[in-house]
Amino acid sequence: MPRERTPPPLTRLPRLVFGRSEALPADSLARAHSHPFGQLSYAGEGVIEVTTPVSSHVAPPRRAVWVPPGLLHEVTTTRPAAMRSLYIRADQTIFCPPRCLVLRVTRLARELILTAAALPPDYDEDGPAGRLAHVLLDQLATLPEADLSLPWPADPALAALCRELRDAPDDDRDMDALARQAGMSGRTLARRFEAQTGLRFGAWRRRQRLLAALGRLEAGDNVTAAALESGYASVSAFVAAFRDMFGATPGTFLRQRKQEGGIP
Incomplete structure (x- = not known):
């Protein structure tokens, strides 16, 4: 039986980027849900699978899955995994057209993701942390897509x-x-x-x-x-x-x- 977990019940983000870290057990499952903001899930250890009604997307280490705002999706792991999730306000158009995809994470983007995930929820948007968040978004937009998605009939x-x-x-x-x-x-x-x-x-x-x-x-x-x-x-x-x-x-x-x- 899968070990179910419940995503945080967020309806709005306190800042442009809101990060969280999770250690996911084997056979974990976050049942189908959606967010009113975008989500980037970075796999640091283990393999994360994100499934939507029309496709599935696999993120091994050094890869991340982008889920656009409002898209119904579930997240599963078959083995233990370490995940950094970044929630990003819906008005930030990073990828056009909006779709779920897997990204190859560069070393620079990796360090930015890890740093952003550790920021306090109420970081100063006009200070260094706020500037880092904007640099992160710029870097995410340049990441190449990894061919790790599988369409569903x-x-x-x-x-x-x-x-x-x-x-x-x-x-x-x-x-x-x-x-x-x-x-x-x-x-x-x-x-x-x-x-x-x-x-x-x-x-x-x-x-x-x-x-x-x-x-x-x-x-x-x-x-x-x-x-x-x-x-x-x-x-x-x-x-x-x-x-x-x-x-x-x-x-x-x-x-x-x-x-x-x-x-x-």
């Missing part, structure tokens, strides 16, 4: 199938078998899936499996275990797919992670 049968595959990435049924479960032919599934998500079903499934592997690697699983539990029969195929998506092998990815460090 609108078709209820396809969406249910995707949720099932997300919970069991090692499911090895082929597309025709999955289509039969959804009450359609393989050709119909392929056509509807690409029309509704912009991705071919095979590409969606590959991305979903690799995103699932991130959490296992971050938790300490070795490459072989992460590959098998994510649905890959061959470690070499997993490493090649991982490199193609993330630009580094799993081993290099983890070494970079340790070199850069997490939240102090």
Whole structure:
């Protein structure tokens, strides 16, 4: 059973940027909710997943998820995680058009996020803290997007199938078998899936499996275990797919992670 947590009941922010820090347990869940302001969730340790009605977004360490004001979303972790959340007033248009996305966090942005999250709620907006908040917003607007988002189909049968595959990435049924479960032919599934998500079903499934592997690697699983539990029969195929998506092998990815460090 997930360990539910309740987001703070804020209706307005005391300052331009309001920060908070959380140590999230394994299998934590903040059920679907929304805020009248934007939220940046930075993963310092562990992996954070933010799910909206139309997509899911995975933030491993050194990544952050941006949720625009008013968007319904839930936040989950499968392993323990450390999160810094920054709530930002709705009149600050950082990303256009407004949408949920995952960002690559630079070292400078990381230090600004950590510093802003530690500011008192009533910091002086005309003093150094206020100027830091504006520098932070400028830096956030320059961060590159990370390809760690997964669109969801609108078709209820396809969406249910995707949720099932997300919970069991090692499911090895082929597309025709999955289509039969959804009450359609393989050709119909392929056509509807690409029309509704912009991705071919095979590409969606590959991305979903690799995103699932991130959490296992971050938790300490070795490459072989992460590959098998994510649905890959061959470690070499997993490493090649991982490199193609993330630009580094799993081993290099983890070494970079340790070199850069997490939240102090």
